[in-house]
Amino acid sequence: MLKFLGVYKSYALPYYAISNINFSLKKGEFLFVTGPSGAGKTTIIKLITREEKRSKGKILFEGVDISRIPKRKLHIYRKRLGIVFQDFRLIPYLTVSENVSLPLILRGHRKEETKRMAISALEELEIIHKARELPYSLSGGEQQRVAIARAIVGNPDLLLADEPTGNLDPMLSRKIIKIFQRMNLKGITVIIATHDSSLIEEFGEKVIYLSYGRVKKIL
Ligand SMILES: Nc1ncnc2c1ncn2[C@@H]1O[C@H](COP(=O)(O)OP(=O)(O)O)[C@@H](O)[C@H]1O
Numbered sequence: 001m002l003k004f005l006g007v008y009k010s011y012a013l014p015y016y017a018i019s020n021i022n023f024s025l026k027k028g029e030f031l032f033v034t035g036p037s038g039a040g041k042t043t044i045i046k047l048i049t050r051e052e053k054r055s056k057g058k059i060l061f062e063g064v065d066i067s068r069i070p071k072r073k074l075h076i077y078r079k080r081l082g083i084v085f086q087d088f089r090l091i092p093y094l095t096v097s098e099n100v101s102l103p104l105i106l107r108g109h110r111k112e113e114t115k116r117m118a119i120s121a122l123e124e125l126e127i128i129h130k131a132r133e134l135p136y137s138l139s140g141g142e143q144q145r146v147a148i149a150r151a152i153v154g155n156p157d158l159l160l161a162d163e164p165t166g167n168l169d170p171m172l173s174r175k176i177i178k179i180f181q182r183m184n185l186k187g188i189t190v191i192i193a194t195h196d197s198s199l200i201e202e203f204g205e206k207v208i209y210l211s212y213g214r215v216k217k218i219l
């Protein structure tokens with residue numbers, strides 16, 4: 001599904017944030033990308049979402065070189081992705097249910113269908129009872145569940161998360177990773193970037209260890 005072939009990214013030459021990254025991910029796999037702060041984890045996520053463009057090398061999504069997708073067609077590619085951030089990024093003046101509905105509305109889904117899909121995502125994340133609340137009245141763990149509901153509501157093929165547990169305590173962090181595993185069992189391919197190597201060990205998933213922008217090992 002996803003292949004990095006000799007990928008380099010420089011924000012300002014002569015420095016490279018990542019260098020010669022090679023890995024591939026099959027449909028249905030679950031991958032952690034880890035390494036200390038500054039190792040290049042966020043850069044890898046941003047290259048996949050095409051928020052940033054690679055400097056050298058190829059990133060293939062289902063065989064298509066994503067750096068060749070023209071800007072006007074990026075939304076078609078991004079429909080295939082769901083994205084979760086450390087700071088949740090919920091819209092503060094919209095209710096939980098409106099936050100989760102928004103990606104569908106923007107894609108032109110009909111009202112009834114939007115409602116049905118939003119309810120199903122909120123039920124999946126066990127946060128339906130907060131549907132009418134505003135984000136500020138939810139705990140961090142609850143807000144992250146809403147953010148995951150928003151990321152999966154459009155049935156993405158690839159779910160990306162950049163430090164999704166960064167604002168949560170260790171117990172909640174485990175719960176959130178377990179939710180990603182549950183999404184993975186439903187067929188969604190998952191990539192989680194996290195500096196927290198102690199968190200990932202117990203899950204037994206595939207791990208890429210980065211150090212100074214290079215792959216140190218893949219387990
Ligand atoms: N927008 C940017 N402009 C310049 N340098 C950046 C930018 N974003 C990241 N970097 C640099 O790229 C390297 C990797 O950063 P990042 O991918 O954010 O690492 P991580 O997520 O593992 O902490 C760091 O040296 C960082 O300072």
Ligand SMILES: [Mg+2]
Pocket residue numbers: 041042043162163
């Ligand atoms: Mg980062």
